[in-house]
Amino acid sequence: MKITSSKKKIILIVLACVVVVLIGVWWYLSVSIYNANFNKRFQSYEPYTLYVEDFNGLQRTKYEFPSDQGQILTGYLYSRGTGQKGILVIAHGLGAGHNSYMDCANYFAQNGYYVFAYDATGNDESEGDGVGGIPQGVIDLDYAISFVEKSGSFPDLPVVLFGHSWGGYSVCSVLTYHPEVKAVIECSGCNRSSDLFEAGGKEEAGNVIYTMMPFIKLHERIKYGKYASNTALDGFAASEAAVMVVHSEDDDVVPIEYGYDLYYDKYAADSRFAFIRLEHNGHNYVYDDTTYIDEFNAEFDDWLKTLDYDYKAAEYADRFTADKMKYIHDHLDREKWSNMLDEELFDRFLCFYNEHLD
Numbered sequence: 001m002k003i004t005s006s007k008k009k010i011i012l013i014v015l016a017c018v019v020v021v022l023i024g025v026w027w028y029l030s031v032s033i034y035n036a037n038f039n040k041r042f043q044s045y046e047p048y049t050l051y052v053e054d055f056n057g058l059q060r061t062k063y064e065f066p067s068d069q070g071q072i073l074t075g076y077l078y079s080r081g082t083g084q085k086g087i088l089v090i091a092h093g094l095g096a097g098h099n100s101y102m103d104c105a106n107y108f109a110q111n112g113y114y115v116f117a118y119d120a121t122g123n124d125e126s127e128g129d130g131v132g133g134i135p136q137g138v139i140d141l142d143y144a145i146s147f148v149e150k151s152g153s154f155p156d157l158p159v160v161l162f163g164h165s166w167g168g169y170s171v172c173s174v175l176t177y178h179p180e181v182k183a184v185i186e187c188s189g190c191n192r193s194s195d196l197f198e199a200g201g202k203e204e205a206g207n208v209i210y211t212m213m214p215f216i217k218l219h220e221r222i223k224y225g226k227y228a229s230n231t232a233l234d235g236f237a238a239s240e241a242a243v244m245v246v247h248s249e250d251d252d253v254v255p256i257e258y259g260y261d262l263y264y265d266k267y268a269a270d271s272r273f274a275f276i277r278l279e280h281n282g283h284n285y286v287y288d289d290t291t292y293i294d295e296f297n298a299e300f301d302d303w304l305k306t307l308d309y310d311y312k313a314a315e316y317a318d319r320f321t322a323d324k325m326k327y328i329h330d331h332l333d334r335e336k337w338s339n340m341l342d343e344e345l346f347d348r349f350l351c352f353y354n355e356h357l358d
Contacts, residue, residue, distance in 0.1 A: 075118030097124030
């Protein structure tokens, strides 16, 4: 049977339409998965919440400031007395606001710094139906630094940055817009905004994730413009800030090759940079002494075995949520919980900041 030229054209048009539809569906699916993971509100889990009262002598003052779409962000200036040598701005990780970093704020406030820590868009006390996407962290930090420097509410002191995970990426990338920053410590961060989606997706879907990445990068670029295309390496090139990079080899949330290894390959011999490569610190507790966490988790696992119902079953979800909260409230040692920082490591952090403010 001979296929006429007109029939060939029809077949080609149909195939082209099928390809376009498949691309559109895959694009839609990719962005939907991205939004399901990143474009939602995050709230600190109340039983683990830190309070300023957990830190004897720590003082704080509340501030509110707008970000890019007019959403109001909430931040706090933490301090202890006077005579501070600089203002340290903390950019928190994904999953909740700055509350989990109050022990970090306390340490640096004890050692001569004002500390400004804020909740990014869609987190804890700040406005926003959701985070939106990973580049929003850089935007919010950009606005936070500008607020600290230009609002007239803060002392005229040098600015240094501290960030973990999402915040680690943010404090490096933001250097493009704030080259005046004197020093940065980033823990468990990555180079590109899309890296967090890629790293998590590769763990869940294997190499299939690479077929989604062009759509994710395009989605971020359309939504966030320059903030999406700018990388940590771009920030390093645009700034003369001193940079310390901290990462653990066993990090399974942001694998070490997404950040530390890239930076080390390029800057290992550069005196601006310092590198701390850890082995068994994971991701969430990269700078903590996990002795108490391990102890508490072991006791919690023992408690789970005493329950007279299947806590994993959907029918018992509400009951388990209430029982778990009560157990944590009754058994968490708040003094230990609020004092888990690896002080030897933080002493190194402090020396790094001090050295580059002198």
